[in-house]
Amino acid sequence: MKKLAAAIVIILLWNACKTNTEKKILPIYGSREPVTKVVNGQTVTDTIYQTIPPFKFINQYGDSISDKNLDGKIYVADFFFTSCPSICPIMQRNMLNVYKAYKDTGDVKIISYTIDPKYDSVKVLKKYADKLGVTGNAWWFLQGKKDNTYELAEKSYLVAVKQDSTVKGGYTHQGYFVLVDRQKRVRGAYDGTNPQQVAQLIDDIKSLKTEPASATK
Helix, strand or coil: CHHHHHHHHHHHHHHHHHHHHCCCCCCCCCCEEEEEEEECCEEEEEEEECCCCCCEEECCCCCEEEHHHHCCCEEEEEEECCCCCCCHHHHHHHHHHHHHHHCCCCCEEEEEEECCCCCCCHHHHHHHHHHHCCCCCCEEEEECCHHHHHHHHHHHCCCCEEECCCCCCCEEECCEEEEECCCCCEEEEEECCCHHHHHHHHHHHHHHHCCCCCCCC
């Protein structure tokens, strides 16, 4: 019996060690293309992945924010508008869980792009952030040119947005929280109205934080 008990303990410890050493590798979304080059006299093929392109917007403090402010950061992006009568309030309440989990880490950001920049001025965005209890620079609410925002949403973050006078609020958009890695590659999309998927996002950020800069799949 003692030998059996000892064997069980060894198996449990081995499984625990195996679980702790296995790291989840998140997929990389978007387009990709092979690039062939010569390295040390040998021909090798690398994969170039789609990344979030350069952009420049204004945040709720009136500060200019560009893609450069996110260099080396992991971040979560979504699209919303402050007068949204449907999914946005649910999304932002759920995003608060992400904010609370990582607001003090320094290497994780949240950026929420308004799809109604005409109404959502800096003043309106600041009031909205204050109402949510968002302070500091962990979560930016961004305003930019409408065409630039829509193009960025659909072509880079892979999120559909549209002005639609036939719906309440005047706009439609998908409620995804898009996870972007330190190399500005999209690594996941989560339903921002679904608490379980948001919890998964929080866990996946943990995985991304431990991922080597060169990790791919």
